[in-house]
Amino acid sequence: MTVSTIMLIAGLILILTGCFELIRTRHMLKIIIALELAIKAVSMFIVLGGWLNGNMPVAESFVVSVIVIEVVVATVLSGIAISIYHKHGNMDIRSLRKLKG
Amino acid sequence: MNVAVYICLGAMLAFGFFSVLSRHLINSAISLAAVSAACGVLMYVLGAHTAAIFEISVCSGLVTVIFISAVSLSNGDKQASAPEKRAHLLPIILIAVGAVLVIAALLTGFSLGTHGPVGSAASFDNVFWETRQADIFGQMIAIIAGASAIVVFFKESEKQ
Numbered sequence: 001m002t003v004s005t006i007m008l009i010a011g012l013i014l015i016l017t018g019c020f021e022l023i024r025t026r027h028m029l030k031i032i033i034a035l036e037l038a039i040k041a042v043s044m045f046i047v048l049g050g051w052l053n054g055n056m057p058v059a060e061s062f063v064v065s066v067i068v069i070e071v072v073v074a075t076v077l078s079g080i081a082i083s084i085y086h087k088h089g090n091m092d093i094r095s096l097r098k099l100k101g
Numbered sequence: 102m103n104v105a106v107y108i109c110l111g112a113m114l115a116f117g118f119f120s121v122l123s124r125h126l127i128n129s130a131i132s133l134a135a136v137s138a139a140c141g142v143l144m145y146v147l148g149a150h151t152a153a154i155f156e157i158s159v160c161s162g163l164v165t166v167i168f169i170s171a172v173s174l175s176n177g178d179k180q181a182s183a184p185e186k187r188a189h190l191l192p193i194i195l196i197a198v199g200a201v202l203v204i205a206a207l208l209t210g211f212s213l214g215t216h217g218p219v220g221s222a223a224s225f226d227n228v229f230w231e232t233r234q235a236d237i238f239g240q241m242i243a244i245i246a247g248a249s250a251i252v253v254f255f256k257e258s259e260k261q
Contacts, residue, residue, distance in 0.1 A: 001203075001207065001212065002212050002213060003106050004212075004213035005206055005211060006110065007110060008213055009202045009203060009206060010110045010113065010114055013114060013198065013202070014113065014114065014117050017117050017118060017121050017195055018121075020121070020191050020194070020195065021121045024191060027126075029126055029129075029168065029172065030126070032168070033126075033130065033133055033168070034121065036133055036160075036164065037117050037120065037121065037136065040113070040117075040136055040137060040140050040160070043140065043144075043152075043156065044113075044140055044144075047143075047147055047152060048147070048213075051147045051148060051149075056147075056148050056225075057224060057227070057228040058228055058233075059152075060149045060150075060151050060152045060225050061228050061229045061232075062236075063144070063155070063156070064151065064152060064155050064229065064240075065233075065240060067152075067155050067156060067160060068159075068240045068243060068244065069240075069243055070160065070164070071160070071163060071167075072243045072244060072246065072247035074167055074168075075167055075247050075250075075251060076246075076250045078170075078171040079250060079254035080254065081171060081175075082171055082174050082175060082254065083254045085175040091175065
């Protein structure tokens with residue numbers, strides 16, 4: 001097996017780990033952590049693609065875009081989690097069902 | 102190079118599992134930062150230097166600060182400490198899936214290939230600032246939207 005195949009398998013396992021945590025937990029911060037974990041594997045895949053094709057500058061620009069979006073998603077979801085905590089006293093994702101509007 | 106890649110992949114998997122399985126949010130956030138650091142080193146080894154710097158500084162630093170701030174603004178760590186009985190077979194399932202993937206790759210002789218020839222002589226600066234200008238505008242809009250959302254959320258919580 002080549003290095004790239006091993007990286008592919010490790011990335012798939014990381015994505016599965018994030019997906020299983022999304023299924024398992026109902027705590028909003030844990031959900032964000034699971035999403036971040038899956039996004040890390042996707043960033044690794046993009047760099048791996050650039051490394052295999054020999055076109056790393058394009059892959060790097062995509063990874064920078066992914067990182068910016070990742071930070072914005074983490075920030076906004078953390079803000080939503082904190083406002084849910086202030087409103088309901090917990091960070092359970094099921095509390096979102098009680099929102100009106 | 103291969104040894105560094107294997108070490109980084111092992112660290113990513115180990116800290117990734119720990120961040121998912123840990124019941125304390127602070128430990129999970131710090132493990133996620135370690136995953137980001139290992140991913141950044143992996144990117145640097147593969148030649149994506151700018152992306153590695155972004156990964157280490159932003160994902161390993163800023164996102165961790167955001168998580169720890171969110172935990173400290175609530176008692177989220179105590180809530181996450183409650184035992185969750187759902188999907189307690191998670192580690193066994195993940196190990197089994199990993200074993201199946203490795204065995205399938207070995208049996209079928211699956212291979213992604215090796216490092217290819219350099220496709221373009223353009224630098225990261227040329228690609229980022231000239232070829233992919235639309236991405237920069239998208240990122241600016243996303244950052245402004247995120248900042249506006251945070252302002253709105255904290256205003257609402259202050260009113261309540």
